[in-house]
Amino acid sequence: MMASSEGGMKKRVAILIPNLRNGGAERVASNLSYTLAKDYEVYMVVYDGSNPDYHHGGSLINLHSEPTANPVKKLWKLLDRVRRLKQIKKTHQIHATISFMEGPNVVNILSRADDRIIVSVRIFKTLSVGGFYVSLQKQLMKKWYNRADLVVAVSEIIKKDLIENFAIRAEKVRSIYNAYDVSAIQKLGSMPLESEYEDIFLHPVLINAGRLTTQKAQWHLIRAFKRVKEEVKDAQLVILGDGGLNTYLQELAMGLGLEESVHLLGFQRNPFRFLCKASAFVFPSMFEGFPNALCEAMACGLPVIASDCKSGPREILAPTSCLDRVCKEVEIAEFGILVPLCDGTRYEAEDVLTKEEEGLAEAMIDILTNKMLQEKLKEASLVRAKELSVEDIYKEWLAVIENHEGLVYE
Numbered sequence: 230m231m232a233s234s235e236g237g238m239k240k241r242v243a244i245l246i247p248n249l250r251n252g253g254a255e256r257v258a259s260n261l262s263y264t265l266a267k268d269y270e271v272y273m274v275v276y277d278g279s280n281p282d283y284h285h286g287g288s289l290i291n292l293h294s295e296p297t298a299n300p301v302k303k304l305w306k307l308l309d310r311v312r313r314l315k316q317i318k319k320t321h322q323i324h325a326t327i328s329f330m331e332g333p334n335v336v337n338i339l340s341r342a343d344d345r346i347i348v349s350v351r352i353f354k355t356l357s358v359g360g361f362y363v364s365l366q367k368q369l370m371k372k373w374y375n376r377a378d379l380v381v382a383v384s385e386i387i388k389k390d391l392i393e394n395f396a397i398r399a400e401k402v403r404s405i406y407n408a409y410d411v412s413a414i415q416k417l418g419s420m421p422l423e424s425e426y427e428d429i430f431l432h433p434v435l436i437n438a439g440r441l442t443t444q445k446a447q448w449h450l451i452r453a454f455k456r457v458k459e460e461v462k463d464a465q466l467v468i469l470g471d472g473g474l475n476t477y478l479q480e481l482a483m484g485l486g487l488e489e490s491v492h493l494l495g496f497q498r499n500p501f502r503f504l505c506k507a508s509a510f511v512f513p514s515m516f517e518g519f520p521n522a523l524c525e526a527m528a529c530g531l532p533v534i535a536s537d538c539k540s541g542p543r544e545i546l547a548p549t550s551c552l553d554r555v556c557k558e559v560e561i562a563e564f565g566i567l568v569p570l571c572d573g574t575r576y577e578a579e580d581v582l583t584k585e586e587e588g589l590a591e592a593m594i595d596i597l598t599n600k601m602l603q604e605k606l607k608e609a610s611l612v613r614a615k616e617l618s619v620e621d622i623y624k625e626w627l628a629v630i631e632n633h634e635g636l637v638y639e
Contacts, residue, residue, distance in 0.1 A: 240324040242269040245333040249281035251496050253521040254329045254351050259283035264623050311339045318342035325630045338373050351383045351518040353539040371396040379629050381405050383519040386540035407519050408622030411614050414528040418505030432463040433597050436507035438500050438522045441472030449513045449571040455485045456590035461597045471496045484578025504529040509596045515573050517541040528614035532606030533565040534592045559592050564613040566592045
């Protein structure tokens with residue numbers, strides 16, 4: 230068996246992530262741990278194991294190393310995490326260590342033992358930081374990430390960004406998409422809603438899922454939804470997720486007179502039972518990596534509308550198009566609708582809709598009123614989701630863990 234050592238024992242793989250609370254990277258790490266556990270002895274290493282939203286395969290190692298805002302303590306924690314992870318690698322004879330997110334990536338690289346070091350980049354780095362930090366991060370990433378055995382980018386555009394803008398050596402970078410178990414998602418989606426939510430879904434529902442942050446830009450969606458209500462009187466908007474913009478979004482909805490039609494339902498452990506009962510999924514993000522929420526909505530058979538941001542939506546919805554292309558008008562693509570990226574300005578209720586918000590509203594109205602288009606995109610969503618199957622993506626992870634691609638690393 231590929232994952233066995235010479236003595237016939239399963240090889241050991243560690244997965245490093247800060248925690249297993251709500252988040253896209255956390256969900257991917259959780260899913261990967263279960264899949265790898267079929268062939269490897271898996272150790273899920275977390276800084277903080279309290280209050281997990283996701284379960285894991287294999288064994289959990291909790292470092293009890295919670296985050297701190299104190300700069301001196303941050304440095305001490307970094308060094309302590311490196312020391313402790315290196316000891317874990319030696320004690321458990323880890324064959325490969327896969328890390329998720331920036332901090333764990335650095336800890337993984339600095340704690341090299343006899344393991345194969347694989348770091349995962351899940352967001353378009355050029356847009357995720359600004360100002361002075363772009364230059365600093367480029368230098369740090371060039372220095373540290375080139376010392377990993379492999380850098381796994383979650384999309385082709387991120388791979389290109391790492392090579393061209395962060396000087397990561399091309400032979401070090403491989404793209405592996407996120408994987409989705411369509412059958413499992415649909416099974417979870419068939420579960421009933423609490424009675425308090427049932428009435429919402431008696432109407433056409435546009436739905437969004439994601440943290441309430443600047444990156445996710447749900448205020449553009451709420452503002453555009455005001456225009457939708459003028460054409461589809463009984464339309465409802467549901468937003469799943471928690472975050473720092475909750476109060477602003479609630480007040481914006483009230484200012485627009487939408488408090489009875491916009492429903493911020495917080496983080497839901499099983500979002501699929503909401504998704505499967507909606508009419509369409511809308512995703513106005515400013516930047517992404519390879520958005521789980523978008524693909525999971527497609528696995529639920531939802532037609533989807535997404536901003537043409539870097540990166541992910543175009544690669545998912547229009548994979549045969551030029552991935553560097555950015556739409557200026559609403560684009561009905563092979564697997565969904567792409568809309569121009571909004572400007573990210575946090576507007577108030579009284580501000581006039583921007584051209585991009587008007588385009589977003591146009592796409593939402595079209596998907597709710599054009600039943601032929603809606604059915605076509607429902608079918609397309611399922612086709613695309615099934616192309617991202619767990620089985621096919623797992624084979625790619627096996628190849629990079631075992632270095633079965635003929636790649637040579639320093």
